[in-house]
Amino acid sequence: MLLDAVIIILRETLEAGVLVSLLLTIAHRFHLGARWLLFALATGLVGAGVYAASLATVSTWFDDVGQEVINAAMQYGIYLSLLAISLLISLVATAKRRYLGGFLMLTVVLAVVREGAEITVFFTGYLQNEDVLSRALTGGFVGLMLGLSAGALCYYVIVSLSPTMERRIQHVMLALMAAGMVGQATQLLIQADWLPSTMPLWDTGGWLSERSVAGEIAYAIFGYEATPTPVEVGFYSVALALIPLSVLLCRHFGFNARQEV
Amino acid sequence: MKPRSRCGLVLLLCVMSSGLLAETPVVRIDIRDHLFYPAEVLVPANTKVKLLVTNLDPTPEEFESYELNREKVILGNSRAIIFIGPLAPGEYPFFGEFNMSTAQGTVIAK
Numbered sequence: 001m002l003l004d005a006v007i008i009i010l011r012e013t014l015e016a017g018v019l020v021s022l023l024l025t026i027a028h029r030f031h032l033g034a035r036w037l038l039f040a041l042a043t044g045l046v047g048a049g050v051y052a053a054s055l056a057t058v059s060t061w062f063d064d065v066g067q068e069v070i071n072a073a074m075q076y077g078i079y080l081s082l083l084a085i086s087l088l089i090s091l092v093a094t095a096k097r098r099y100l101g102g103f104l105m106l107t108v109v110l111a112v113v114r115e116g117a118e119i120t121v122f123f124t125g126y127l128q129n130e131d132v133l134s135r136a137l138t139g140g141f142v143g144l145m146l147g148l149s150a151g152a153l154c155y156y157v158i159v160s161l162s163p164t165m166e167r168r169i170q171h172v173m174l175a176l177m178a179a180g181m182v183g184q185a186t187q188l189l190i191q192a193d194w195l196p197s198t199m200p201l202w203d204t205g206g207w208l209s210e211r212s213v214a215g216e217i218a219y220a221i222f223g224y225e226a227t228p229t230p231v232e233v234g235f236y237s238v239a240l241a242l243i244p245l246s247v248l249l250c251r252h253f254g255f256n257a258r259q260e261v
Numbered sequence: 262m263k264p265r266s267r268c269g270l271v272l273l274l275c276v277m278s279s280g281l282l283a284e285t286p287v288v289r290i291d292i293r294d295h296l297f298y299p300a301e302v303l304v305p306a307n308t309k310v311k312l313l314v315t316n317l318d319p320t321p322e323e324f325e326s327y328e329l330n331r332e333k334v335i336l337g338n339s340r341a342i343i344f345i346g347p348l349a350p351g352e353y354p355f356f357g358e359f360n361m362s363t364a365q366g367t368v369i370a371k
Contacts, residue, residue, distance in 0.1 A: 003362075004359065004360065004361050007361070008358060008359070055336060056336050056339065059334075059336065059339070063342075064341065065342060067334065068333070118323070118334060121334055121336070122321065122359050124321070125320035125321045125337065125359060128319075187330055190344075191330075191331055191332075191333070191343060191344055191345075192344065193309075193311075197344060197346065198347065199307075199347055199349060205327075205328075209327075210327040225330065226327070227330060
């Protein structure tokens, strides 16, 4: 039980931890402080509680695939929000910082609702048994600390880089994490039978197993999937290409009002 | 319309209608005392299958599989639908993420 809880919480918080740390480095570069994060975390946790409490109802929506559809919608939402952040940090003058803050908050709220609801459901299963619950919470705390440590490491590595390298890493990671969200969401819609399911295009499981630590990290950073279907590869590629393309297009059409900050 | 293209159209219609008429096979799995019943689930290969997973425990479970690329929370005393496949012949492990030590199973596509 203890180990189960460590692994579950670590897996859920690893991806969110890396994402939040990346957003914090952007907030740091644009002098946005950290108050937005506290507000977003609090809103996200309340949202996660509400979502977990409504999961029985949500699960019955759309012929019993409501859970997949709502989770996919949240992940597509995170993608759009990360796309907006990419555009704002590339093109917009410092006067538009409040929009950037808004999208940073939206991303964190959606990520926390998505991952937090699952953790909440896991713990509510043990409310009747205090002994097991306390062991699960201890394991969960260890998992949370490990996830947060990974996020903190990621944050300090990025902010310690030279300004040019920091910007590049932020752009690349935003694009990869955003595309990873689209990959996961698309897989959920295939699971729900809303998108066509076919044989996988390839299998890289022998080279990098999804069960391995490296596989889990690759999943957290760019949504690594060993056996993707053509639909997933298509959605992922378009989502990934769309981010640098939108930045280039906006620059081309004269939105290049970027000021050094 | 040339006879050859007419032939192609008839063939296309046949394929489409057979696709519409073909029912997705339903396979049932129960969760009881944090175990899957059956633990070995036989499904036809190269066919999409609808898994109907019923959680008979009062506690929630998460059906998860790296090989099947599936993940779904199933609350206590409730059931869930999960579409899998089409799968190449082979074995695809799955597990209950909330009770990994006991809830283990395999989908066998033949």
